[in-house]
Amino acid sequence: MRKYLAIVDRHKATSGTRFINLLLDRLFIQVIYYVFFFIVGVGYAVVYGEGFDTESANQSFMFKLITLLTYLTISFSYFFFMEFYLGKTIGKYITGTEVISIDGNKPTAGQIIARTFSRAVPFDSLSFLGNNGWHDSWSDTRVIKGKNYVTERQSKEEINSIGAKEMS
Template sequence: MRKYLAAVDRHKATSGNRFLNYFLDRLFIQAINYAFFFIFGIGYSIIYGEEFYAENEDQSFTFTIISLFIYLALSFSYFFFMEYYLGKTIAKYITGTEVISIDGNKPTVQQIITRTFSRAVPFDTLSFLGYNGWHDSWSDTRVINGKNYVAEKQLKEEISSIGTKEMT
């Protein structure tokens, strides 16, 4: 069981920020998806010398399924790599929020994987309107206001260092 840090909950992102993060991240993922298929279409045209299109229903269904898997892979990759390596997605940069573990540390790979796969649960997107979103609760992570959290953490460190001798 992870140690729970109360300061993390004091600086949780608002529901409005969470909704804005969701909306903007979906826009960015959609833009990445369109860019991927645009590049795919250009590559296909260069290699085969013709447009890519699905004529019959079997090809159309197959293309739809492949497109869905590509979208899911891009979405998973976006959230995993951005949140694990940077602690935030592009939307979180815009809103000034970030993902941390409930103990105040950087989330582990397992936490980010759990968080990312939890987004696939139906109605997870609405769960953040409650106290904690499901992908936060299940992964022991929180989305916080980064500046306020860092300011409180620095203040506590400064207070705890009062009375200690400085090295010269």
């Protein structure tokens, strides 16, 4: 069980900010999705010398399945890689928020995987309108306002270091 820090709760992002994050991230995922299929379409045209017949493809169950799986793969990859390696997605960069563990540390790969797969639960994207989003609660993570959190954490560390013997 992780130690829960009160400082994390004091700096949680507001529901409005979380909603903006959701909209921005979905927008960027859509852009990546369309760019991916544009590149695939151009590659198809170069290899086969003809355009892709979207009308007959849209009738195909296999095409629909492939596009759905591609979208889910892009979406999960976007959230996992951005949040694990950078601590934030593009939407979070814009709003100045980031993902941390409830103990104040960087989230582990397991926490980010749980967070990412929790987003597949229906209505999860609206769950942040409550106290915490489901993907936050189930993965022991929080979305915080980065600057405020870092400032308070540094202040507390400086206060705690007063009186400690300095070694050269």
